[in-house]
Amino acid sequence: MTTHTETPEAAPIVELIGVTKDYPLGKLTVPALRGIDLAIARGDFIAIAGPSGSGKTTLLNLVGCVDVPTAGAVRIGGQTTGELKETQLTSLRLHKLGFIFQTFNLVGVLNVFQNIELPLLLQGGLSKTERERRVAEMIEKVDLTPQTRQRPNELSGGQRQRVAIARALVTRPAIVMADEPTANLDSGTGGAIIELMKEINRVDHTTFIFSTHDAHVMSHARRLVELVDGRIVSDRAPDRQAQPEGA
């Protein structure tokens, strides 16, 4: 495999091939995913939907290299995650992936600016001024400039989620996973978050994969994958109901 026969656009940036994931639970094993085949194109904006316990979080964790499959293969940019060493996985998470947790998971002792700066510091390579410019720009984008020096516990849920998004995006990753990014937010704030993600997707061609329960949020996706009981039951364009096409 030394030659590239496919153009980058045509090659899926994320590929799941026969992926299963079992969780041990005492003596039993709980199958969370049962044979998932999924290819996601670069720049896509894809929603994973399904009832509680259907495997949405599990799927995102596998794509985010936060967990490894029991069987099958997860490929990110052509690399099979199961074959990578720990340091390579770390590097992949740091440079290619952005993860937005359902519970925000901000570092409590750091303020908004420092939380967002964190991945850039881990990456290294940027000058202090350039790094600070990038962080400030990101803070501006998520509309948190007045809160720059506040700690997470001084922020509202929507503000925290925006910090989490900024932290995931500041490194300009190729793929962003977001686990129910709007679940803990009121519908107004949730809508704004989705708009922000759409904007970044449109401008930077960042691939977004997010899970949701919310039909309104699903309707913003370009592609909707529905899971039931660890299996894909449908894979289609979502119904356009609320938001008119325009952005």
Next chain:
Amino acid sequence: MGMYLTIASRNLRQGGRRTVLLMLALALVTGLLVFLLALSRGVNVSMTRAATTLSAGHVNVAGFYKATPEDAAPIIQGVAAIKKIAVENTPNLDYALDRHRGWAKVVSETSSVWCGLHGIDVREEKALFETITLAHQDAYVEGGRHAVIGDAQRLSEPDTILLFASQAKRLGVQVGDQLTLRTETLRGQSNTADVTVVAVAEDLGLMSSWAAFLPKQTILKLYGLKPDTSGAVQLYLKDIDEAPAVMAHLREVFADAGYALMDHDPQPFFMKFETVIGQDWTGQKLDLTIWRDEVSFLTWVLTAIDTVSYLLIAILAILIAIGIMNALYIAVRERTQEVGTLRAIGMGRRQVLGMFVLEALLLGLVATTAGATLSAIGALIIDWIAVPIPWPAAQAIFMNDTIRLVVEPAHLAAAIVAFTFVTGISALWPAMRAARLPPITAIHQTE
């Protein structure tokens, strides 16, 4: 690095009771170490002072004279010439003097003590009289006056003696009383001399209990010696640390000048009689020593203090290490989600390890610096107010009648570095556990 420091310092500040307790314990143990080091150093300083005042110069040119292979006298002949060579060849010399050495039974009307006699020339001994303090009469006479009686300068008069308080007490004498010195000459006959007590000095620890000063003439008379003899030429240097080098240099100088030299033997002269008596030479050999050699029989005190200190500190260090491991282990468990999150956004294992170790090091540095500094200040204050040591036995061991604490900046630094290092090492195991947490813990813990 800046970010890790920020995380570490803020976590410490939020650490709560566990962190505070741990820091207190660390500060206490570091402070204790600093205090014990200051005590050891204080005893060392006291010992140096007592030794170099009472029984030796920084460098000593002494020797033995053997009339027959079977005897040995701690005498050097032609002392003027020896002193001249020593003075001319000692760099950075402060001053030089010579003293006679003797060993006699000091007899009073009620009691007697064996005592090392130092035959001195008052004009040479300015430093001696600056170091010793004359004792108040009530320190050695029951119901005596709280005033200094006597005058050390009267040692310039013949047949006088200066004693130390503990001896005066044991002999039941005071200034103005008569004593008889009884000794054996080289030829084995018993000789006596009567002397008058002209001054009584405060004790200088263990050594002063068997030292007394008297004029050279009295010793010459007591032993029937010729005038150009003495016990030792004592050289005092501007820097006492140069003593070994100066001694080595003088050995060469004296050898070149045709003097016979004994091999260097790091012991006080009175321990050498047996060896010298066993040797089959006659005439004179020079014996060069440094001050430490002359008090080597006392260094066990320092060794004992240091051994006890280090044992105590080692035990406490182990307890501290266990405490740190435990506290950090709990901290890691409490922070699994944070660690998982950091791993999920791309922090490597080594960085997680570094983060926890750094946090421990920071904790260690802050606590040990505080503990060491406070302890050093405390030690300086105790030293300054000169807390008296109430028990004679303890006074003897600590070579002083007040608690002497000498804080060395190097000791402070060593204590801080050592315990910060212990903290860092103890953090390794919990930090390694943290580093092994998989990124998935970012998610699990929330459910």
